[in-house]
Amino acid sequence: MQTLTGVGVCAGRVIGELVSMPKPVAEPAAGLSLRDEEPEAAVARLQEAAAAVKAELKRRAEAATEKDAADVLKSTALMAGDKALLKNAAKLITGRGLAPERALWEAASDYADQMRALGGYMAERAADIEDVRARLVCQLQGLPMPGIPQREEPFVLTAEDLAPADTATLDPSQVLALVTSGGGPQSHTAILARNLGLPAIVAARDIEGVPDGTEVYVDGATGEIRTEPGADELELVEAWVRSAAARSGFDGRGVLADGTEIPLLANVGTPEDARAAAAAGAQGVGLLRTEFCFLGRDQEPSVEEQVEQYTAILASFPGKKVVVRTLDAGADKPLPFLTDTSEPNPALGVRGYRTDRAVPGVLARQLEAIARAEEATDAEVWVMAPMIATTTEAQEFARMAAAAGLRVPGVMVETPSAAVTADQILRHVKFVSLGTNDLTQYTMAADRMMGSLAELNNPWQPAVLRMVRSTVEGAREAEAEGAGPRNVGVCGEAAADPALAVVLVGLGVHTLSMSARGLAPVAAVLRSVDMGTAQALAALAVQQPSAEEAAAAVRTELSVLAELGL
CATH class of the missing domain: 1.10.274.10 (PtsI, HPr-binding domain)
Incomplete structure (x- = not known):
């Protein structure tokens, strides 16, 4: 038996035959000419x-x-x-x-x-x-199109990485699990695998040396791949199946063993997402990505168009909190009417809230649309700005939200500067939401799409956890100075990791938001610990020298993870 390791990005245990993506199409010969063709x-x-x-x-x-x-x-x-x-x-x-x-x-x-x-x-x-x-x-x-291999029997798919068009057409009934040698934990492949609930491992650099047809055991939680699986691996798979059935539903209440309420919310990006999240029992929306109204367009959608789309989403959550993130354009989401694609480093450029400096008016009109959608529904709307770096920016956004009639302004904490000045920022806004994907990228100075930097680009990094702790401490300082109750949530991918969710709660985070598929497993693990245990595990994680050791230390103490196959 050979054991390989990568970065687990979606839990699940399977055994299946390994099948590789077809080799890339060969480059046509240099200088290949027209010959007889006009x-x-x-x-x-x-x-x-x-x-x-x-x-x-x-x-x-x-x-x-x-x-x-x-x-x-x-x-x-x-x-x-x-x-x-x-x-x-x-x-x-x-x-x-x-x-x-x-x-x-x-x-x-x-x-x-x-x-x-x-x-x-x-x-x-x-x-x-x-x-x-x-x-x-x-x-x-005249060659066959590249794409997912077709087989009569389900298989484990392996590749260096997958193109978005291939990832988008993965059929979970045919592909048992996904293992890539490249990519990172926040890559498009990883995120879509989570949305599909497909066991997945990225950055497994040695997988390319395993021949096609080899039977393998894949554990998407631990990032482990074993060749020639036997009785032990079969029992692990069967245990996963049993545990999955036991935690197949979420009862609509996130709570610790001692009764402490930890609302579990959903990340959504379309009206369809919202309906699915509501059906899954989400206690509200912790991140409404409004980009769906803007992407693929040559000009800004009208206020009326936006009102219609936002209203459709808010209607799925009457009486519940819906946190609406204003347009996060720029970087990987360029818009011809708003962003400059010639920037030398778009990830550090004019994106998110900063676009309002370049093209004033788009944000004000969006806030108007959000306010009108709130008036048309019974949802409790909170609104937040992405890519906030200074207290002045937070103060100005709060002013704009108030001018639009929105009562609960907040900001995303994605930059280290926002994390370490949270006490000042929270004097002007009522809540913050930690975007752990970008916060990890910026804290560790590691491009989150690069598989070679997967070790750095990991939300378990103690430095990132300390940024979370700094944000929570800032909220407490603002409250102590008379600012009133201040909420700290997490809406990044880290919230969907059941073990990391416990640590985040222990650090003082009030709410967690994730894809609808993550609600049940996170709820099951949270119900197994009290606040004292969560705080002890958070302290343990922060003290570790690396992300791997932080995750291992916490997982060792959480026996429920093995019981649930997580």
């Missing part, structure tokens, strides 16, 4: 190939059952028909006499290199472009 005919063939790929991706988007999957496929379809990309490739055909597949390859490669050079979130776009490049070259050469 340039105009070659350009026309390129355009026909692009139209065919775009149509196929749109068809798959329409057939997708998951909204996130459909959105990814639509985005990839748009990229396949990108006019600038096709125009550049056409110039290489007519100007240098290159064959259309070689011209397309060079044009797309240049585009991907530009994105990669920008770093941060924009670098992730390079993989999208290379995915489209492969699809177009396959279409031109």
Whole structure:
């Protein structure tokens, strides 16, 4: 038996045959020429190939059952028909006499290199472009499209990483688990795997050396892969199945063993997400991502359009709290009417609240729409701004929210500066919500999309936990100085880790927000500990020298995790 390790990003235990993604399409030979084909005919063939790929991706988007999957496929379809990309490739055909597949390859490669050079979130776009490049070259050469392998029996899928269009079409009834050698815990692949509830491990660097057809045991919680599994591994899988059945539902109440209430909320991004979260028993919404109203558009949606969309979401939670995050544009979510894609480092650029400096008015109109949606429903709306770094920014946002008639303003704590000045910030706003994905990235100076930095980009890092503690202490100081009750929540991916959820509660966090699939396991683990135990485990984690040792120390003390297969 061989044991490999990576970073577990979605719990689950399975045994299955390992099947690799097909090898990437081969690069057309350098200088591959038109030969007997006329340039105009070659350009026309390129355009026909692009139209065919775009149509196929749109068809798959329409057939997708998951909204996130459909959105990814639509985005990839748009990229396949990108006019600038096709125009550049056409110039290489007519100007240098290159064959259309070689011209397309060079044009797309240049585009991907530009994105990669920008770093941060924009670098992730390079993989999208290379995915489209492969699809177009396959279409031109009459080869099968890249994609998830098709097998009669379910299997464990392995790859270096997955393109968004591939990840979006994962069928959990066919793919038992996902193991990648690259990617990080906050990569697109990891996040979508969590949304699907698919056992997943990323940054398992040695998995490429395991031959296809090898039977493997995968534990998505511990990040462990074992070849040639036996009776022990089979029992672990069966225990997971039993525990999953035992915690299949959430009763709508997050509570510790001593009765301390810890409301468990949901992260949502569409009206469909909201309905699913309500059906799962979520006690409200801890993060409403409003970008869905803006992405894929050439101009700002009207106030009336926004009111309609927000109202549809708020209606799913009558009498409950819904935390609405204002537009988090920029970085990996560029908008032509709002952001500058030429920034040298978009992750540290004009994003989130900062866009209001560049294009004043968009935020004010969005706040008006949110206020009108609140008036049309019975939901209790809290509104927060992303990417806040200073007390002045928090104060100005609170003023804008009040001017729109919104009574509960707050901010995201994603930057270390916000964490260490939380006491000052919370004199002006009534709550903060910790976005642990970005907070980890900025605290550790590690691009969250890079698999090679997965060890650093881990919310278990003691430095990140200390940022959480600093934020909670800031809230207490603000309360002591007469600011009134101040709420500290977590809406990042860390909240969905049952063991880390206990630590966050022990650090003093009041509410946790996660995908609807995470509610039941987190609730089950929280019910097994009292506040004293949670505080002791939090202190233990903060004292460790590394993320791995922090997680291991806490997991050792939480025997319920093994009992539940988490």
